[in-house]
Amino acid sequence: MFRRPFQVRELIEQFWFIASVTILPTALVSIPFGAVIALQVGSLARQLGAQSFTGGASVLAVIQQASPIIVALLISGAGGSAICADIGSRTIREEMDAMEVMSVSPIQRLIVPRVLAAMLVAVLLNGLVSVVGVMGGYFFNVVMQGGTPGAYLASFSALAQLPDLYISELKALIFGFIAGVVAAYRGLNPGSGPKGVGDAVNQSVVITFLLLFFVNLVLTAIYLQVVPPKGS
Numbered sequence: 001m002f003r004r005p006f007q008v009r010e011l012i013e014q015f016w017f018i019a020s021v022t023i024l025p026t027a028l029v030s031i032p033f034g035a036v037i038a039l040q041v042g043s044l045a046r047q048l049g050a051q052s053f054t055g056g057a058s059v060l061a062v063i064q065q066a067s068p069i070i071v072a073l074l075i076s077g078a079g080g081s082a083i084c085a086d087i088g089s090r091t092i093r094e095e096m097d098a099m100e101v102m103s104v105s106p107i108q109r110l111i112v113p114r115v116l117a118a119m120l121v122a123v124l125l126n127g128l129v130s131v132v133g134v135m136g137g138y139f140f141n142v143v144m145q146g147g148t149p150g151a152y153l154a155s156f157s158a159l160a161q162l163p164d165l166y167i168s169e170l171k172a173l174i175f176g177f178i179a180g181v182v183a184a185y186r187g188l189n190p191g192s193g194p195k196g197v198g199d200a201v202n203q204s205v206v207i208t209f210l211l212l213f214f215v216n217l218v219l220t221a222i223y224l225q226v227v228p229p230k231g232s
Contacts, residue, residue: 003105007113014117018079022125026074030129033070034136037061042141055141055152056159062133063160063168064223069216071125072175075118076208080183083114084204087187088197096188106188115180122176123169130168159229167223174219175212182208 041058087110090096096106142149186204190196 001112001116003108007109010109010113011117014083014114015120017082018075018117018121019124021078021082022074022121023128025078026071026125026129027132029070029074030067030132031136033066034058034062034133035140037066037133038137038140039144055138056155056157058137058141059134059156060160060164062137063130063164065216065220067126067129067133068122068168068171068175069212070129071122071172072179072212073209075122075125075176076179076183076205076212079118079121080179080208081201081205083118083180084183084187084201085197087111087114087184088190088200091188091190092193092197111184111188114184115177118180118183119173119176122172122179126169126172130165161227163223163227167219167227171216171219174215178211178215179208182211 038058041061045057090110099106099109138149138152141152183204186200186207187197190200
C-alpha cells in the first residue's frame, strides 16, 4: 500500500464504480430496515410501558448494527463480486503473469486501489444508511405508531452517545476491507476457465458474509465491554 507509485487514478475509478453500483440499492434497502426496526421496537416498548424510549432504542439499533451490516452486504454483493470477476478474468487470461514478467506488482497495481476504494465507499455509505434509516424510523414511529416527535428525539439524546457513531464507522471500514480482500484473493485464485471465475465470485460473497457476521459479533462484544452505556 505504501510503495510508490501509488495508483491514484485507479483508486478514483474504482471508488466511483463501487459507489455508483451501491448507492441506490443501499438507500432503498435502508428504508425498510429502519422501518422494521422502528415498528418492532415500538411495539415491544409499548408492551413494556416504555414507549418514550422507542426513538433512542431504534436509532441505536440502526446506527450500531443495521447500518454497517447493510453496507457490508451490498459492498460485498455488488462491488466485491465485480472486483472478483474482474481480477479472476485477468488471472485466467494470464494478465497477472504478464505483469509480473514486466516487474509490475499486480497487488500494488490492481488490488490495493480496489480494497481502499471498497473501504472508503463503505465508510461514506454507512453515513448515508444511518441518516436514511433514522429518518425512516422517525417516520414510522411518529406517523404510523402515533409517537410524539419530542419523545423520539429526547430518548435519542438520552441513550445515544458519540462512540456509537465511532463504532459504526469502524465496523464499516473493517467490513469494507474484508469484502475487498476476500474478493481480490478469490479473484487471484480462481478455478480453470470461466466456470472457475463464476465459482470464485460465489465463494467470495459467501465467505465475506460469514466473516462479516462473525467480526460484527466480536466488535460488538468488545465495544459493549469497553464503552459503558450512557448514564451508567
